[in-house]
Amino acid sequence: MPCSLRLMAPALLTTLLAVTAPAAHARPDAPDYQSQVVQNRAYVMRHELGVQVGVLPMDAFTKGVTVGGSYTLHFSQILAWELVQFMHSFPFDAALKDDLASFDLRPTPFETVENLLSTNLVFKPVYFKGSALNRAVISGEFMVVLGGAYAWFTRSKRPGLDYGIGFRVFASRLFSMRLDARHMMFFTDGAGSGVDVHHELWIGLGTSISL
Template identity: 45%
Template sequence: MSGSGDMRSRGFRGGHDGARARTLALALGVVVGLTAAGGGARAEDPRGYDAVAVQNRGYFGHHELGLAVGILPMDAFTKGFTLSAAYTLHFDPVYAWEIAQLTYAIPVDTGLKADLSAYDLQPTPFEVLETSVFTNFVLTPIYWKGAVFNDSLTRGEIMLLLGAGYGWFTRSSRPGFDAGLAMRLFMSEHVSLRLDVRYQGFLTTSDVDGALDLHSDLWIGLGLGFIL
């Protein structure tokens, strides 16, 4: 009787192990099948990469007129309050040419010269930028669309600019270059709010030793872009 019970016990365990093995093999087969199906679907994609949901840009126009107010904050003695106008030709949603940006600067005395004069100190005179004109290559690598408090949609862009120009100072004029970053928020199809931050460098030679002199400025502008 004991031997018969041992045989039944071993048979039960063997059957149980066999059922578990069959279940494991079936589950493994399902996983392998799903993986192969997913790989086949990706292989059939002619692009060769996983699909990404990218939407076309909602707003685009070839011609843009920009108007902005700004500041030149780097001079400790005289800040510049600026008025700017620009025209940009957009070739496509990514590449554009800012044909001309004209800026007029109104000098604002900070009072630092008077403070130094009170201590019989005479600061070294620096030239102040009065007018500048630049032309820039514009690259727009980032475009986004998002929700504002889950109530409305907003669209925007981030732009990179690089170009050359010319500046007129209080006593001289100089060629220059600029590089910057701009962010745009669309208020409607044809009107956008735009913030620009641009480094401006103007080159000349020293009157004393003829060495190359670089006058650096930072222009921060806030304005509107009108797109047609």
């Protein structure tokens, strides 16, 4: 290599670094995208009329089959008020009661539910959309309910509280199916022994019409 080229090489390298370094430094960083929900609800409810059938399985001796109806006002996509739900219970004896009768034994008589009335705040935090067997697109939501209740028993009437969860699948804009599970607590004066609490578990399957 001639002497002149050897002398020019460091100068050329310095010039190249001076030109490319600012451009590399000025390269914009990758944008920091925030995670956002992009899936809108397929169906937005306002007035909901529902009918339900269910069971009251907690009593060891007498179970209940319930039939009822409800009306719910939806304020937004995540908040609603189930203004009223009324249910009537049809009692039937469990197998344990028949087993005791075969030994000429009688269970301690406990009160059973005849009618239930409740009002609940409904929170709908989760909406989903998916595929059913790769043949149809389904959408639905998960719900949490909390509210007050009143029950007519065989020998008394009791106020109470209830809370639970629900799951809904939309069939169309008008119709949907839902599954609910609720724990109910009813209170009464225990005649000097403090407050007596009666617990009930209700599991119900229903259909709703959106108006």
